[in-house]
Amino acid sequence: MRANFVLVALSLSVSCTLGVQNVVRTNCGVYNGRNSAKDGTTRWLGMRYAAPPVGDLRFEAPQDPQCVDGIQEAFRHRKYCLATGASPKDTQTSEDCLFLDVYAPTNASTSSRLPVFFFIQGGGFNANANPNLEGRRLIQASNHSIVVVTFNYRVGPYGFITDGDEISPNNGLLDQRKALQWVQTNIAKFGGDPGHVVLGGASAGAASISLQLAAYGGQDYGLFHGAAAESISFATVLTVEQSQYQYDNFTHRLGCAHGQNSNFTSSLACLRSKTVAQLQAKNHNIPYPGASGPPLYMWNPVVDGDLLRDVTYNLYAQGDFVKVPMLIGDDTNGGTVFTPRNTSTLRQSDEFLHNQFPYLQTDQLSTINKLYPNSNASCPAAGCYWRQVSDAYGDMRYMCPGLYISSELEHRGVRGTWNYRYDVRDPAQVQEGLGVPHVVEVSAIFGPQNGTGGAPASYLPGGINAHIVPVIQGYWTSFIRSLDPNKYRYPGSARWDPWTESGRQRLLFQTEGVTAMETVDYNTQARCQYFNAIGPSILQ
Template identity: 80%
Template sequence: MRANFVLVALSLTISRALGAQNIVQTNCNVYKGRSDTTEGVTRWLGMRYAAPPVGKLRFMPPQNPNCVDGVQEAFQRNKYCLSTDTAPTDPSTSEDCLFIDVFAPINANALSRLPVFFFIQGGGFNANSNRNLDGQGLIKASNHSIVVVTFNYRVGPYGFITDGDRITPNNGLLDQRKALQWVQSNIAQFGGNPRHVVLGGASAGAASISLQLAAYGGRDFGLFHGAAAESISFATVLTVEQSQYQYDNFTRRLGCAHGNNWNFTSSLACLRSKSAAELQTQNHNIPYPGASGPPLFMWNPVVDGDLLRDVTYSSFAQGKFVKVPMLIGDDTNGGTIFTPKTTSTLRQSDEFLHNQFPYLRHDQLSTINTLYPNKNSSLCPGAGCYWRQVSNAYGDMRYTCPGLFISSQVALRGVKGSWNYRYDVRDPDQVRSGLGVPHVVEVNAIFGPQNVDGSPPRSYLPGGINAQVVPVIQGYWTSFIRSLDPNKHKHPSSARWDPWTETGQRRLLFQTEGVTAMETVNHTAQVRCQYFNSIGPTILQ
């Protein structure tokens, strides 16, 4: 029987190499994809990279998928993972959500060994927010010379709850590693090269990149070989013990705390007995201890002494990360979509920041306010006149300064390849609404506006004022994916992207209408980031 299985696997490999029927063998499962001859791309959607994390596997590390006889059609995406603060009846989500998608050039085969772009979606570790991205735009921009992978991972309590005993911490991050291991085992059958995998990610996806780089004290398991990160997020990272209040509160609200129900010998058994719909009714954020209101994103990775051994600032400052070439950047107005537009007083500004970073002291908030004076004048005549002040502070503190810090650490550790950028492409509608150039808007250009979920900025669509930025940024990204250098295959009209150095602090500036140029980080921004870097470890970033 084993011999027959080997013969079947061999014949399927040969069939794939000849381009017949788009059938691939993945571990013990066989999938059939669908080709788009117009675009020159084949898609395999909704394949399992792990077993359904339900029943006894709820809150457990990801397990291998079950073997299924026969050829399975991989023609459409499956449901994405349950999000915090979403309705339990949302038909697009499910607890059974660990699926992976592969996009490859139509003529790729098991001998092609093309570079692989493995994109981790964002969502603050509380949602899958970049779902349904289509890799065809990047593949076409690369002259059909790369493979693109997207996937779901568990978020909210499903991926990040722990009780300090029976629940393994950071299961959402372990899902990501399981997907990377799946790529190592299977991507060659789709035409990809497991020895040339470039991580991509936006927001929490970019934070995931930083955490995977620092995982297990920076030990290199050979799962990836470069990284392109949009808006790395340094959130509050608690220890397992400090996060215990989240588990206790969640079980109490669900009637699963010790002593609440005599039918259950443990709160964990009780949680596993609940339906996903029941869990969702109580899946919402609560304040950190000592904070006045809930943070935007409560469920986060935790320092567990194993996968994550320190907060992110400290891990990178100590050089405990995988040393690979990195392309990192952020948006000019990264905080505007998160901060309350009604912020009208300095006290409200401080309160918002403290709710996100509860270990901020009063003297530190005072220094931040000095570094970020309110430009709307001291009179503050109308509702929301502190919105931009708190947006600027939050955007720099959580996104921009951490990204610059990692670029510096990569360069200081002698890695051949550290590049940084600022995205300042102004969409008229977003500017008119007051958002400026908001958080991870560049994802629309990187994948192409027709290949993202939802409504992209109108100016990015064909004929729009910013349509020209799409081939420019795709040129840099696909060049980096292909060669670990954004310049080698860049768009001919774009500027040369000089590497980042701590002394030079030079980064690429993306501008309206697709114009690019190098710029030096100005003195004010450097001073602000130096301060945030100095307090980062003490406030658990």
């Protein structure tokens, strides 16, 4: 016992004096990581940043974890958070899911103060869609000069249900802030600089970035210092009161509504008595009031008057956000993976859009249809409106919000603002009709061999798109390191000019491998101008 104590003390002493060793003491636990001589990185997987959100902490804001004595092995990923619509038998997820992973260069020391990349995964706030992304390839691309943090946060009802009374709203966003606070407290012990944290995120992760910048009226708590956002999503953002039907319906499905079960003092107490399997069996989306079918993603952040004080368009129009340098962009065909392929009529197209954005009015849908005429000559064949509704949905939810935030950043004096369009075509995706689909560039940014699978085959070594990987990694790691994508960009890649409202220029990533600046085309500008105008009225 005494010998073990001496070894632990010696190991901790070495980590404090000579650099980051495998064994690191955080503010609440000692973790043993694992290094890789092959790529010169060390990783600590499955470290707890908040207490298990179970029992009385179910549907509560994240709390500090209980500290554990002794060394804990940090060799494997932990289960990620429960998803809406997922099987109750899914063994890869758990309610106890608030863990994070840290990746660092093996040669980093506690005095290295390396820039930190804090990546927020997507999933429409209804799933953890990028679990267990490996940060090692990105560290290699940075010449071993950054630290990468990935983490899980609660989604679906576990992260975004509220009753306007006992349940605090926006717990999933609070999980993100809790993880950022963990970084501020602990990351220096892994070689990172808490004064240089760059947010990253894709889809709902990028939406999270936009909301974290605007949190608490845009107050700057020093949690981050730059951001790189892939496909910022502006979904329907209800108020706490408007979202009450979601809580009422969920409790009713579980037999916990008022009058259904007299064994509990409240519906919340009843919900907390249910097993995860019981909750998951009833965890599915329902239509917004007045809609004909459920949206793709029902559980979303809500305007609570505190963390979120207005819908996203209004927050940025008012300048209520932290002003930091940002990379923002989207894919050419961001809507194709979401819209029904059998959309065969204009009415079906309108119905899909209205189900996602229930505050759309008939005259607004009519204008959208004029802005997106159907060029498919095969109508009325099955699916002939698929690309029409895909184009409208992709621009409305992803492309135009990103361009809008870029303009608002510049308008508010942020000079470090860059925008891009990703147009690298994978042959298999093109053949499937997807074009260049939603957040496909994440596979290139983290490297196609990032441990999660799913990367297009053309991005792998020897593939026709393999050349794009070092190019985009060069821009991203340069931005993470210096808050400028140009300083350390890949040799031969184009200079990325900042976004200006007058020039409206963005970087174009192309299949041929040639990066170049382009001006946003007239049709996209006209369409986005309309979506920006109606955005607040439809609660985006």
